Ligand SMILES: NC(=O)c1ccc[n+]([C@@H]2O[C@H](COP(=O)([O-])OP(=O)(O)OC[C@H]3O[C@@H](n4cnc5c(N)ncnc54)[C@H](O)[C@@H]3O)[C@@H](O)[C@H]2O)c1
């Protein structure tokens with residue numbers, strides 16, 4: 001018997017990440033090749049954006065995806081999130097000319113309080129939320145705080161792009177197949193302060209740290225390369241990463257929904273106090289996933305250099321989250 005369709009809401013659906021994301025969700029790459037989906041697409045109530053969304057929907061129809069059980073276009077989160085099982089919050093206000101970080105935080109605080117409230121009011125009580133729109137961790141925190149009737153643990157931020165970028169850099173450096181790396185993680189904020197940590201990573205049971213054995217490369221090449229990869233892509237493409245971001249969103253949601261088979265993946269999730277991160281801060285952690293739940297990997301040793309990196313990214317996040325407190 002075929003499965004009942006699930007509802008997947010995507011905001012910013014006519015944007016560049018949306019364009020790289022929707023077709024893959026509709027083809028079953030996110031939730032499985034046997035799982036029908038209904039797409040609930042949200043764009044701003046602006047003629048140009050709504051027209052662009054219509055065009056994307058025409059293309060989705062023209063793919064004749066067997067798993068696509070319905071497509072809806074919305075301009076209001078209160079209708080877009082109705083009964084939704086999965087919500088990918090991609091649409092966000094980009095930084096404009098002359099805009100300070102605080103202005104960006106405030107503009108996004110409005111979007112993510114409204115969307116958090118709408119999820120709280122109308123989404124499935126088990127909705128799984130992934131925030132992609134930047135600043136992703138703080139936007140997830142805002143949405144979570146605005147949805148007090150939903151489990152806080154269901155609000156997550158995307159660190160998977162950083163995780164995948166780190167895996168790829170390590171594979172190139174130590175000459176192994178990128179798919180073979182295990183036990184890699186990225187701590188903290190989706191920003192240049194994130195701390196990609198390969199101290200526990202292995203390939204075929206061998207330590208990646210031992211294979212590389214170069215702390216200067218770690219500090220001066222690897223961490224800045226991964227941390228500033230988004231900016232490097234903007235400089236090269238004239239546009240921010242979209243296909244790789246969409247791919248990371250698919251990886252994040254697929255692993256959360258279908259399980260990581262014991263493997264570590266990185267998710268930005270609200271802390272319960274693990275590793276000294278204050279409760280409620282949405283922080284990148286190593287997690288394993290099974291049966292639709294994630295579990296933070298606990299008990300890892302944090303050496304002095306790692307602690308310094310974790311403290312730095314935490315301080316940045318606390319600054320962001322303090323900056324929006326009065327708006328929540
Ligand atoms: N977490 C990550 O790893 C990561 C990676 C890449 C990009 N991003 C971020 O993802 C976001 C989207 O990137 P993009 O390249 O698709 O941008 P884009 O500008 O191409 O598209 C964003 C879309 O969101 C829409 N939008 C804006 N506010 C909205 C709202 N309140 N409700 C619904 N839709 C809204 C816009 O109309 C636009 O169509 C940006 O904030 C970007 O910085 C995050």
Ligand SMILES: O=C(O)C[C@H](O)C(=O)O
Pocket residue numbers: 134161229230231233240241
């Ligand atoms: O860096 C950016 O502004 C875009 C995105 O967050 C990225 O990491 O590619």
